[in-house]
Amino acid sequence: MNPFKFGTIVEGDFFTDRVEETAVLLQKLDSENHIVLISPRRFGKSSLVQKVLSQVDRPQIRIDLQYVMSVDDLAAQLLKAIFKIYPMEKVRHAMTHFRIAPTLSMNAVTGAMEVSFQPTAKASVLLEDAMAVLEKVTTAENRFIVVLDEFQEVVKIQKGLDRQLRSLMQRQHNLNYILLGSQESMMEAIFEKKGSPFYHFGQMIRMGKIPYDDFHKYITDRIDAEDVADEILQFTACHPYYTQQLASQVWEMMRWQDTHCGIVEKAVVALVEMHDLDYERLWQNMNRTDRYTLKQLALSQMPMQNRSQASSTSYSSLLRLMKAGYVVRVPQYEIEDPFFRRWILKNVQ
Numbered sequence: 001m002n003p004f005k006f007g008t009i010v011e012g013d014f015f016t017d018r019v020e021e022t023a024v025l026l027q028k029l030d031s032e033n034h035i036v037l038i039s040p041r042r043f044g045k046s047s048l049v050q051k052v053l054s055q056v057d058r059p060q061i062r063i064d065l066q067y068v069m070s071v072d073d074l075a076a077q078l079l080k081a082i083f084k085i086y087p088m089e090k091v092r093h094a095m096t097h098f099r100i101a102p103t104l105s106m107n108a109v110t111g112a113m114e115v116s117f118q119p120t121a122k123a124s125v126l127l128e129d130a131m132a133v134l135e136k137v138t139t140a141e142n143r144f145i146v147v148l149d150e151f152q153e154v155v156k157i158q159k160g161l162d163r164q165l166r167s168l169m170q171r172q173h174n175l176n177y178i179l180l181g182s183q184e185s186m187m188e189a190i191f192e193k194k195g196s197p198f199y200h201f202g203q204m205i206r207m208g209k210i211p212y213d214d215f216h217k218y219i220t221d222r223i224d225a226e227d228v229a230d231e232i233l234q235f236t237a238c239h240p241y242y243t244q245q246l247a248s249q250v251w252e253m254m255r256w257q258d259t260h261c262g263i264v265e266k267a268v269v270a271l272v273e274m275h276d277l278d279y280e281r282l283w284q285n286m287n288r289t290d291r292y293t294l295k296q297l298a299l300s301q302m303p304m305q306n307r308s309q310a311s312s313t314s315y316s317s318l319l320r321l322m323k324a325g326y327v328v329r330v331p332q333y334e335i336e337d338p339f340f341r342r343w344i345l346k347n348v349q
């Protein structure tokens, strides 16, 4: 079986490093503090949190705000998650305060409890009542951990939701929130801007790439060739997802080819070709300034490693590309996807 895995949460043998981050998270969970975990996309936030949560024996709730449609949907998802942990009979006493009783039904296929509300119910009231249930079921002996993934979406679901959530969270005790986010600029605005409801809400942890030496060992334990591991990491610059993707492709190709020579380059070419259509579509949808910025970055000719060096047009292009996730700052600006970078170098003259 291919010993590399990419795209989903990784656990067990597919998971490497993150020793320090794991220790910090475990320590924070052992306090009354909340955690804010930030990194660019696909650096391994969800995998890290999954690993940490598997080491603590406490009730856990995970909600991905990307898939929350509205405030009442958030209330419903919260209740649904609580019912998954405790059967209805056990939490009924915690629901006597409900001003608008939810309708509960059993999903015959999944066996899970579905929660819905009257369409006329006021969403903010529903959320307040649902959060109050959480407050009642979490106790000093059985402290809940609530993970809200893609937290930056909070400001998109509904205006004012951030403020309401913050004031509800403030009332709760005996639980930890872990808030994850991948759009760094938005997460920073939420947690670091004075006046924002979540200003200094919890301990902010920024997750970087996986260190070179650890990743190198991870690869050579699975592909017995130091030079191949070096080439892979050189191409991906230790990006967790792209490293696993490229290593997986190399491993696959090694089954049919007995020489290591040039195999990483062949794997890169194959992966760039596989994504050719996607990259072309991406490129077509970009404006000329953004194309120019990307080209400069691909050529590593970006003069603007700080704001003062950049013209306002190119700086706003950079910000736009960062917001859309095509460019990351780690700490220098670079194209997020090394295969896209290669595609640009190949196609754009």
Ligand SMILES: Nc1ncnc2c1ncn2[C@@H]1O[C@H](COP(=O)(O)OP(=O)(O)OP(=O)(O)O)[C@@H](O)[C@H]1O
Pocket (backbone or CB within 6 Å): 005, 006, 007, 008, 009, 010, 014, 015, 016, 017, 018, 039, 040, 041, 042, 043, 044, 045, 046, 047, 048, 182, 210, 240, 241, 242, 244, 245
């Ligand atoms: N600790 C790790 N060891 C090895 N590979 C990892 C590790 N963490 C992440 N990866 C690689 O990165 C991929 C993405 O990980 P994960 O989904 O946890 O990241 P994420 O930051 O939550 O991503 P997203 O921004 O999409 O939510 C994994 O599928 C895996 O290939």
Ligand SMILES: [Mg+2]
Pocket (backbone or CB within 6 Å): 045, 046, 047, 149
């Ligand atoms: Mg994730």
